[in-house]
Amino acid sequence: MISDIARRSFGVPSRLIPVEELSGSSAGSRMPEIRPERLTVEIAERVAAVCPTTALKLESHGDRLNLMLDYGECIGCGRCIAVGEGAVMAANRLQCCGGSREQLICSWDVRTGTEQVRAGSPERIRAEIFSWVGRALNIRQLDSGSCNGCEAEIVALTNPYYDLERFGIHFVASPKHADMLLVTGPVTRNMAEAVKKTYEATPHPKLVVAVGACGCGGGIFAASPEVVGGVSSVLPVDGYIPGCPPTPAMLVSGILEVMRRLTGTRRR
Amino acid sequence: MTAGITTSELLRLFDTSLTDAPRLVSLFGRKQDDHKYLHYILDLPDVGYREFAYLVEGVVPSATRVSPAAAWHERELHEEFGVEFTDHPGLLPLRRHSPERRETPQPNEVRSPRLRHGEFLQVQGTGVCEVPVGPVHAGIIEPGHFRFSVIGDSVLHLQLRLFYTHKGTEKLFEGSLANEALPIAESVSGDNCFAHAIAYCMALEKVFGVHVPQRTDAVRLIGLELERLWSHVVDFGALCGDVGFSVPAAYCARIKEDLLQASTRFSGTRYWRAIAVPGGVTFDPTPSAVQDLSRAVGDAAADFAVLARMALETPSVQDRFETAGILSPKVAKDFAVVGPAARASGIKKDVRIDHPYGGYGNFQLDVPCYECGDVMARARVRVDEAMSSARLIVEQLASFPAGEVRPPVSMSGSGEGFAAVEAPRGELLYWLKVNEGRIARCHVRSPSFQNWQALPFAVAGNIIADFPLINKSFNLSYSGCDR
Ligand code: SF4
Numbered sequence: 001m002i003s004d005i006a007r008r009s010f011g012v013p014s015r016l017i018p019v020e021e022l023s024g025s026s027a028g029s030r031m032p033e034i035r036p037e038r039l040t041v042e043i044a045e046r047v048a049a050v051c052p053t054t055a056l057k058l059e060s061h062g063d064r065l066n067l068m069l070d071y072g073e074c075i076g077c078g079r080c081i082a083v084g085e086g087a088v089m090a091a092n093r094l095q096c097c098g099g100s101r102e103q104l105i106c107s108w109d110v111r112t113g114t115e116q117v118r119a120g121s122p123e124r125i126r127a128e129i130f131s132w133v134g135r136a137l138n139i140r141q142l143d144s145g146s147c148n149g150c151e152a153e154i155v156a157l158t159n160p161y162y163d164l165e166r167f168g169i170h171f172v173a174s175p176k177h178a179d180m181l182l183v184t185g186p187v188t189r190n191m192a193e194a195v196k197k198t199y200e201a202t203p204h205p206k207l208v209v210a211v212g213a214c215g216c217g218g219g220i221f222a223a224s225p226e227v228v229g230g231v232s233s234v235l236p237v238d239g240y241i242p243g244c245p246p247t248p249a250m251l252v253s254g255i256l257e258v259m260r261r262l263t264g265t266r267r268r
Numbered sequence: 269m270t271a272g273i274t275t276s277e278l279l280r281l282f283d284t285s286l287t288d289a290p291r292l293v294s295l296f297g298r299k300q301d302d303h304k305y306l307h308y309i310l311d312l313p314d315v316g317y318r319e320f321a322y323l324v325e326g327v328v329p330s331a332t333r334v335s336p337a338a339a340w341h342e343r344e345l346h347e348e349f350g351v352e353f354t355d356h357p358g359l360l361p362l363r364r365h366s367p368e369r370r371e372t373p374q375p376n377e378v379r380s381p382r383l384r385h386g387e388f389l390q391v392q393g394t395g396v397c398e399v400p401v402g403p404v405h406a407g408i409i410e411p412g413h414f415r416f417s418v419i420g421d422s423v424l425h426l427q428l429r430l431f432y433t434h435k436g437t438e439k440l441f442e443g444s445l446a447n448e449a450l451p452i453a454e455s456v457s458g459d460n461c462f463a464h465a466i467a468y469c470m471a472l473e474k475v476f477g478v479h480v481p482q483r484t485d486a487v488r489l490i491g492l493e494l495e496r497l498w499s500h501v502v503d504f505g506a507l508c509g510d511v512g513f514s515v516p517a518a519y520c521a522r523i524k525e526d527l528l529q530a531s532t533r534f535s536g537t538r539y540w541r542a543i544a545v546p547g548g549v550t551f552d553p554t555p556s557a558v559q560d561l562s563r564a565v566g567d568a569a570a571d572f573a574v575l576a577r578m579a580l581e582t583p584s585v586q587d588r589f590e591t592a593g594i595l596s597p598k599v600a601k602d603f604a605v606v607g608p609a610a611r612a613s614g615i616k617k618d619v620r621i622d623h624p625y626g627g628y629g630n631f632q633l634d635v636p637c638y639e640c641g642d643v644m645a646r647a648r649v650r651v652d653e654a655m656s657s658a659r660l661i662v663e664q665l666a667s668f669p670a671g672e673v674r675p676p677v678s679m680s681g682s683g684e685g686f687a688a689v690e691a692p693r694g695e696l697l698y699w700l701k702v703n704e705g706r707i708a709r710c711h712v713r714s715p716s717f718q719n720w721q722a723l724p725f726a727v728a729g730n731i732i733a734d735f736p737l738i739n740k741s742f743n744l745s746y747s748g749c750d751r
């Protein structure tokens with residue numbers, strides 16, 4: 001029987017998605033993207049009004065009007081896209097995964113429009129990755145109270161499409177074996193202590209990555225008295241991956257970006 | 269709405285020792301102008317769902333002795349609403365793990381004849397030892413604590429301590445505008461987010477008497493069945509993985525990913541978040557998208573059928589699956605277990621058949637049922653259901669009704685209502701009370717809340733090394749239970 005199953009896989013082309021395609025992709029995540037050239041004051045006001053979180057908001061500085069988009073708070077509900085008249089579109093690429101909390105926040109002058117792009121050139125990516133991680137990074141996933149949507153996407157990282165192991169990145173069973181804690185969910189009051197203990201059990205040097213709108217800042221649960229807040233309310237966080245849930249491609253990009261920014265300059 | 273019978277008469281009614289006793293679906297509380305109300309929802313044979321509501325005056329007779337499924341519901345009621353029950357075996361808090369953890373007021377008195385708040389039952393005797401596991405587990409899974417008392421390899425007793433992911437979700441609904449609260453419903457249990465969204469929408473539609481167009485029902489049915497299909501496929505793979513058979517596990521993960529990608533092409537989202545809205549859905553599939561999905565589901569089902577047959581015919585898999593983690597029909601009935609776990613223990617119940625909703629009335633549905641109640645039975649139920657879901661999706665795609673998918677609906681006004689759907693893990697119920705378009709109370713009875721109580725009974729007597737397998741065969745959601 002085992003050989004029957006093995007035989008089925010012969011001749012089947014590999015499903016592995018090349019890293020060039022994964023890196024920076026956010027297709028299917030429902031994260032919005034602003035087309036500043038189409039932005040008007042009217043549209044900006046409308047999208048800020050429909051946003052159920054405070055991910056989209058307007059700020060006026062003197063006679064300038066800025067539209068701020070905080071990807072860390074966005075739950076991908078798509079309402080801004082529905083009323084954005086083409087000025088807000090579903091983002092197929094997102095460069096901020098794995099960045100600092102500030103890097104998740106973008107801002108546009110509603111009247112003139114400016115967009116921040118920080119794309120790396122794809123050809124270099126594969127070579128660089130091996131040099132950053134030295135072919136070995138051990139991740140311990142830690143659920144601090146998530147809805148399990150983020151877990152479902154993290155589990156997908158081990159499937160034959162994403163196969164994180166190809167970069168030498170492994171999920172390990174104990175924090176004692178880990179270099180990185182990948183933390184999902186808002187930290188609930190019931191989990192806060194276990195989260196701290198898990199962090200303490202992880203040897204130095206260690207990295208903490210907050211995953212999802214909930215991990216970035218508590219998400220839709222931020223207001224609940226049963227929740228302490230985002231991951232940064234109990235642990236020092238090195239990188240953030242937005243989304244609700246982030247797609248596997250966003251997770252891969254985010255983990256690699258944290259490595260790029262922080263290996264060699266590991267702190268603590 | 270308030271029944272013409274007293275609580276004690278009601279309790280006599282659903283004594284599980286009677287044949288044909290009504291099934292306890294849910295039991296929850298609600299506060300209004302300093303009054304507390306208790307709501308019992310029962311599933312009466314040949315009648316259907318019935319709700320009984322009572323004003324709480326003094327001490328309430330406990331339902332736990334006649335229907336053990338009420339145990340956790342009553343503990344929650346005592347903890348959150350301070351309702352006192354007579355004759356409950358142990359009204360310990362579920363959500364607060366230790367007495368000193370909270371500054372919010374404690375319920376009047378925390379009582380149990382055997383245990384104090386935060387304690388575990390100690391099994392005594394020569395050679396008995398305790399194995400604590402969790403809340404942080406070894407895999408990519410949710411947190412919960414298991415306290416095993418073992419003798420040698422055999423588990424004598426398992427005590428659960430869950431609610432680590434308790435996020436006060438039901439309270440978060442309160443005060444929000446009815447359609448603004450959808451993202452909260454979608455985040456009760458993220459892997460079954462579409463079932464939650466639909467149950468929430470259906471409850472709202474009941475409250476406001478909203479009519480749902482046929483095309484919307486068709487899109488919803490496809491979403492619900494896709495969710496069931498990939499959940500069962502990946503659960504089956506995980507079961508194989510838990511017995512060290514990683515080839516089918518990898519295949520199942522691949523099939524699930526194929527389906528998620530097909531679903532992205534169809535609906536624009538992987539998990540169908542932000543698709544359901546009260547009275548409609550947010551996208552209208554094109555004919556080519558319909559064809560593409562039909563092909564993808566057909567391929568996935570064909571692959572899975574071969575794979576599942578091969579895996580289940582493998583002697584070493586049979587060896588591990590058979591007779592492991594038996595949930596007896598008696599325990600399943602006592603705890604009013606739902607979903608695949610119930611159907612593996614001889615309880616042939618499925619909301620889609622027993623209380624048809626949406627587009628399900630239009631289709632012939634085969635509901636599998638096995639008697640053994642072991643891991644193998646739960647695995648077989650999943651395989652059969654995955655195949656029947658795939659068939660249903662393909663049939664629905666072939667007969668896609670025309671019309672609109674999102675008619676305008678008005679949701680001002682007040683009222684209450686509930687709705688249930690068959691989520692991948694079983695019956696999922698939302699009960700809503702709306703005041704002037706805002707949610708005044710939302711109660712979520714997830715299938716996991718119901719089934720977790722029965723798990724320790726399936727584990728006792730097995731070797732501790734089989735626990736991950738048995739637990740996986742139930743595949744309960746922690747977040748869905750803890751809310
Ligand atoms: S998609 Fe994100 S930014 Fe847009 S309305 Fe929803 S939460 Fe706000």
Ligand code: SF4
Nearest residue numbers: 147149212213214244
């Ligand atoms: S970010 Fe979204 S998917 Fe992730 S835990 Fe929070 S609600 Fe769930």
